[in-house]
Amino acid sequence: MAASAPIQLASGRLVLPQTPYQQYVYAYPHQKAYRRLENGPLLSELWRNEQLDSLSLYVHIPFCEMRCGFCNLFTRTGAPEDVTSAFLDTLGRQARVTREATDASGRPVRFLMSAFGGGTPTYLTPVELTRLCDICENVMGADLRAIPWSVETSPATATADRLAVLAERGATRLSIGVQSFIDEEARAAVRPQKRAEVETALARLREAGFPVLNIDLIYGIGGQTERSFRISLDAALAWEPEEIYLYPLYVRPLTGLSTRHDKDGRLWDEQRLRLYRYGRDYLLAAGYEQTSMRVFRRLGTPAGAPGEDASIDEYNQQAGMVGLGVGARSFTTSLHYTTDYAVAVPEVRRIIDDYIATPSEEFRRAQWAFRMDDGERRRMYVLQRLLETVGLPVTDYRKLFGTAPQDDFATEFALLRERQWLAADENTALKLTREGMAWADAIGPLFFSPLVNEAMASYQDK
Structure with a gap:
């Protein structure tokens, strides 16, 4: 930095x-600007004077079936069921303490939107997803069927049984990380998926009937050209998604690509700018409007719900956001707070283990924070x-x-x-x-x- x-x-x-x-x-x-607080403020004090009738609820699920080469999100791969179950136990405890803190004001608490991000929330089993929804509805009081609600998924975890749970509970937006429809490009980004698997997952998403489907694509992969990028753009457009996100490839420390990246910086910037302009113009001509550098929304589509990777208009810090789960952030007027954060695999696992072992009483105070x-x-x-x-x-x-x-x-x-x-x-x-x-x-x-x-x-x- x-x-x-x-x-x-x-x-x-x-x-x-x-x-x-x-x-x-x-x-x-x-x-990375947050720091550990000694005897941080009580959440009940932080939320006492906040506007509580227009909150957002964000839940961070720090698990994935694999780690993409470009990923620097807070997540671990291959978590066994005893870890995910213990994580949900702790998340439930954190939710109860958090709801007590917002209720302490004596004023009504209302959530206007929600998101499950990560990680990959659909790494959880259908039973675990049901349990997570129950925590959000029964403990936090978020009416998931009545508000915009976004969930991140992946080709491998967008299974029919998981999607059935999300559809029944009222999810309005599913975002799937495809990155490229070309197998060789996906492998170059350390995302070893096959196009057939991607197409099958997209078919399931469309069959489930979610109002908004978002497809993520990446530009700047080694060997990628306008011609190959168009193949992915056309493949995405064939599903008529309500949203398409175009992400530039980044190579960050402690990620899978950081140890083998030897691109010339100037040439790589030229490639990414060229592909960005090509993709932007292609989607605009296809009937999409651009709402930010990354976000392209089909004309007439309503805005989605917030998430850790959402565009700034959807990730509304001003409205106040309550975060649950290790790695989730919460925003109040005077303080932004979260848990510890890492990218390296050993540290991520340690932090998740520490979160699971955290006594409920410790959740009553902000831990890692930045004063606003x-x-x-x-x-x-x-x-x-x-x-x-x-x-x-x-x-x-x-x-x-x-x-x-x-x-x-x-x-x-x-x-x-x-x-x-x-x-x-x-x-x-x-x-x-x-x-x-x-x-x-x-x-x-x-x-x-x-x-x-x-x-x-x-x-x-x-």
């Missing part, structure tokens, strides 16, 4: 990193809106903070204007141009505070 962070010169000007692919900003600040002051909340709001195609509404920002975003972040917006990445009309909303959106993963980190940059730079990868 430190090597690629924006550099501020003595003149006050920012110098943008050369790569367009610095960091995916789906929530601010990144979990007024300046950090302004940065979070800017990042939530600016990186979406609808842009940052200037009037709404003024109502919330009493100032104009162009004044609060004059240096950052000056750089965007200099690079012609900001649309000309700034009176109503600050919007990125089409080329600005292509550089969203470099623009987002421009707005990180020095405190966040320092905390991320000093974080020890594990």
